[in-house]
Amino acid sequence: xxxxxxxxxxxxxxxxxxxxxxxxxxxxxxxxxxxxxxxxxxxxxxxxxxxxxxxxxxxxxxxxxxxxxxxxxxxxxxxxxxxxxxxxxxxxxxxxxxxxxxxxxxxxxxxxxxxxxxxxxxxxxxxxxxxxxxxxxxxxxxxxxxxxxxxxxxxxxxxxxxxxxxxxxxxxxxxxxxxxxxxxxxxxxxxxxxxxxxxxxxxxxxxxxxxxxxxxxxxxxxxxxxxxxxxxxxxxxxxxxxxxxxxxxxxxxxxxxxxxxxxxxxxxxxxxxxxxxxxxxxxxxxxxxxxxxxxxxxxxxxxxxxxxxxxxxxxxxxxxxxxxxxxxxxxxxxxxxxx
Amino acid sequence: xxxxxxxxxxxxxxxxxxxxxxxxxxxxxxxxxxxxxxxxxxxxxxxxxxxxxxxxxxxxxxxxxxxxxxxxxxxxxxxxxxxxxxxxxxxxxxxxxxxxxxxxxxxxxxxxxxxxxxxxxxxxxxxxxxxxxxxxxxxxxxxxxxxxxxxxxxxxxxxxxxxxxxxxxxxxxxxxxxxxxxxxxxxxxxxxxxxxxxxxxxxxxxxxxxxxxxxxxxxxxxxxxxxxxxxxxxxxxxxxxxxxxxxxxxxxxxxxxxxxxxxxxxxxxxxxxxxxxxxxxxxxxxxxxxxxxxxxxxxxxxxxxxxxxxx
Numbered sequence: 001x002x003x004x005x006x007x008x009x010x011x012x013x014x015x016x017x018x019x020x021x022x023x024x025x026x027x028x029x030x031x032x033x034x035x036x037x038x039x040x041x042x043x044x045x046x047x048x049x050x051x052x053x054x055x056x057x058x059x060x061x062x063x064x065x066x067x068x069x070x071x072x073x074x075x076x077x078x079x080x081x082x083x084x085x086x087x088x089x090x091x092x093x094x095x096x097x098x099x100x101x102x103x104x105x106x107x108x109x110x111x112x113x114x115x116x117x118x119x120x121x122x123x124x125x126x127x128x129x130x131x132x133x134x135x136x137x138x139x140x141x142x143x144x145x146x147x148x149x150x151x152x153x154x155x156x157x158x159x160x161x162x163x164x165x166x167x168x169x170x171x172x173x174x175x176x177x178x179x180x181x182x183x184x185x186x187x188x189x190x191x192x193x194x195x196x197x198x199x200x201x202x203x204x205x206x207x208x209x210x211x212x213x214x215x216x217x218x219x220x221x222x223x224x225x226x227x228x229x230x231x232x233x234x235x236x237x238x239x240x241x242x243x244x245x246x247x248x249x250x251x252x253x254x255x256x257x258x259x260x261x262x263x264x265x266x267x268x269x270x271x272x273x274x275x276x277x278x279x280x281x282x283x284x285x286x287x288x289x290x291x292x293x294x295x296x297x298x299x300x301x302x303x304x305x306x307x308x309x310x311x312x313x314x315x316x317x318x319x320x321x322x323x324x325x326x327x328x329x330x331x332x333x334x335x336x337x338x339x
Numbered sequence: 340x341x342x343x344x345x346x347x348x349x350x351x352x353x354x355x356x357x358x359x360x361x362x363x364x365x366x367x368x369x370x371x372x373x374x375x376x377x378x379x380x381x382x383x384x385x386x387x388x389x390x391x392x393x394x395x396x397x398x399x400x401x402x403x404x405x406x407x408x409x410x411x412x413x414x415x416x417x418x419x420x421x422x423x424x425x426x427x428x429x430x431x432x433x434x435x436x437x438x439x440x441x442x443x444x445x446x447x448x449x450x451x452x453x454x455x456x457x458x459x460x461x462x463x464x465x466x467x468x469x470x471x472x473x474x475x476x477x478x479x480x481x482x483x484x485x486x487x488x489x490x491x492x493x494x495x496x497x498x499x500x501x502x503x504x505x506x507x508x509x510x511x512x513x514x515x516x517x518x519x520x521x522x523x524x525x526x527x528x529x530x531x532x533x534x535x536x537x538x539x540x541x542x543x544x545x546x547x548x549x550x551x552x553x554x555x556x557x558x559x560x561x562x563x564x565x566x567x568x569x570x571x572x573x574x575x576x577x578x579x580x581x582x583x584x585x586x587x588x589x590x591x592x593x594x595x596x597x598x599x600x601x602x603x604x605x606x607x608x609x610x611x612x613x614x615x616x617x618x619x620x621x622x623x624x625x626x627x628x629x630x631x632x633x634x635x636x637x638x639x640x641x642x643x644x645x646x647x648x649x650x
Contacts, residue, residue, distance in 0.1 A: 197451065200432070200440045207429045214389050216415035216444040216494050 043285035050265035050277035060206035065122035073238030099235020107227035146249025270319025349396035372544035420496025445494025
């Protein structure tokens, strides 16, 4: 299909940009700094969170369980490495599998729930999973203190700099490439959803599930499929994060902030699109960094204000902004020359 | 066995019996009308047929297969199409996209190309082709009704369930809709429809099932059931609520073709009905003991002139 080909070309361009971004930013920030990498990593992980959440939202399932699958992925890697003497990289695919299985379970259980009831059930699922993990024997999951997780990549020290190990770990660009790869995978999944028969199925289910069912759409199948696809990406993200951060614990790994960012970013960027969540992630990550550098510790107030204003006045997010701008730019091209 | 066979279909909402042990069948190629006063349970029957409501009792057979417990999507794949009374297109999609949902998912295996071809075919049939790329949310009511039927047709149904497609249409539009339904039947689809507009029922239906308070009170040809005393009682009743029948007769008067064709018998039918009504209430008052007897005898005497005129 023509439109699918266009999407894939756009994705290739995007991948090339991703490839050159670290070098560009490193020059801007300076060799010894890790800020450029943490900024990029923030943006890319936020994009993965947002896009995977959006894929699920396209079926009308507004999930608050993203943190659950993120945490499940992270803990799978951590526990597996701790209990079984498996190779370092086995944790990632295992995390994906566990997240997908949990999504299958939750997806089937919540099939008949709509709107707010679905949201509450998914939020409860997150809390239950967190509590269960915390109550597991300390030998297995480390209880409230959590577990340390071995890094995937070696630390990189800059000669002449005195710095902490975490920062040296952060400096290894390999993590960024791993995230970038996962983002490309997520974008591919999103494009597949948008350009295959999944799109009419998802949209029909979201707008009117009863009518969709009467027209032959097996809504249960598609809703669970979306759940599994979405969770696969977040589960993998959680596992990579566990390695990079170096530890997991119930409070932070299953923290609500994961869910909040996963749903705020696509709303900010533009729901039910591939570009919207990515755009939203890029802009929000950049905005956060800028505000932090400008205002210091109180920056979160400004960040929150921007989000509230955006949601109030840009109902269709950044994507809607373009729809608003485009006809105005086309209609009055001479207005630029006017004083 | 009939293509669709309904046996002792029952629906209870708590203590309320909305549909009570209704049985009927629809033969292949037939147009069957389900009529009855508001709240009689017609839409509830359709919802149970298409699987949106679980049944409280009874069975539904489609081509000999028991589909009573099948999910809506599975019933659709077996050939049960449904158009809703309250039109509910997918507002974010264009007209063609709306129809293509039915084309893509209406049967178990359809390729994108097949679905596109089918979508075009259905858009032509329902005269929506020129609106192909219009967002569904900006259609007129008549266009929405067409879209509602088009979406159901795109699922390639053996049986099409239509829930009051004429409601809210002007007489000219409703004639168009009648033509459309006749076209659909000629293509080999069995049609089961709910309708309040009586001329439409008369023009279209091969057979009519009359439902009142959740029970089937009559079944047969249009002329048989409209002369059935129980049906007249149900529509005009002994109360003062008489709008359905009045509406239908007025609709007829606005409809010049129909009026020219059979103004006489229907005008008679109206006067007869009202006569029957008054006589009926009287008879109930006077000799309530043999109520059944009188109500079956009296109206038939009064309606007989109408029948003679028809012949």
